[in-house]
Amino acid sequence: MENQTNCKCGGKFWCALLIALGLASGGFFPGYFYYQAVLKNNFVSVKGLAEMDVRADLAVWNIRYVATGMDLLSTQQQINANLAQVRTFLKEKGFDDAEIIEGRVETNDLMTNPYRDNNSNPVRYIISQSVTVRSTKVDAVENALRQTGELVEKGVILDNQYGSPVSYIFTRLNEIKPQMLEEATKNATAAAQEFAKSSDSKVGKIRRAQQGVFSILPREQTANAQESAQIDKKVRVVSTVEFWLE
Numbered sequence: 001m002e003n004q005t006n007c008k009c010g011g012k013f014w015c016a017l018l019i020a021l022g023l024a025s026g027g028f029f030p031g032y033f034y035y036q037a038v039l040k041n042n043f044v045s046v047k048g049l050a051e052m053d054v055r056a057d058l059a060v061w062n063i064r065y066v067a068t069g070m071d072l073l074s075t076q077q078q079i080n081a082n083l084a085q086v087r088t089f090l091k092e093k094g095f096d097d098a099e100i101i102e103g104r105v106e107t108n109d110l111m112t113n114p115y116r117d118n119n120s121n122p123v124r125y126i127i128s129q130s131v132t133v134r135s136t137k138v139d140a141v142e143n144a145l146r147q148t149g150e151l152v153e154k155g156v157i158l159d160n161q162y163g164s165p166v167s168y169i170f171t172r173l174n175e176i177k178p179q180m181l182e183e184a185t186k187n188a189t190a191a192a193q194e195f196a197k198s199s200d201s202k203v204g205k206i207r208r209a210q211q212g213v214f215s216i217l218p219r220e221q222t223a224n225a226q227e228s229a230q231i232d233k234k235v236r237v238v239s240t241v242e243f244w245l246e
Helices: 003-039 071-094 138-146 149-153 173-198
Strands: 043-055 056-068 100-107 125-135 167-168 203-210 214-217 232-245
Touching: 003 232, 043 173, 056 071, 071 100, 071 149, 125 138, 125 214, 138 167, 173 203, 173 232
Parallel strands: none
Antiparallel strands: 043 232, 056 125, 056 167, 100 125, 203 232, 214 232
């Protein structure tokens, strides 16, 4: 009888102990996960800016010239002479045949225009042609552009009515992306640390990062400045980074 009583007492003890542990763990684990859930919502979102001055490494120069006359054959001969003069000019400025691309000849017969005033315009034919220079010698293009007056002196009529004839292009964006993203992340980290100081927190690991869009802008951002018309440019990226706060 005594042994049976001891067994019963011992069983009750272990049962009570298990129940106590169950209640304790039942209170601990929900509290632990609640704490983690609150901590995971404790983060800061900041932006990091990175800028870099770059120089164009490709130039595309469109040289368009026109000739006018009453006789189609002589006007065409004038265009052919202009083409020879343009090619000679470009060769003298340091460009080779592979960089000089001849465009098609365009002919406009004004007599086919039903609204033409025959009394005011003695010209019948307008013939135009373009030569495109595609070169990595951007400095040579810029220098030659300043000296196109030499062509005008030889009777070449240049048509620049479509804005800037040269587009300066920066093609090495992928080469500088890693460096700029690293700088943007560093700047974002510095901003997060300043925020953490004011909130009595510590910056933890990155929660989420968004690269942002790379923009190529004119370095001299004056009124009506066009990026493609400037050799010197500015590349900019703004990254958005979220950090855990501890």
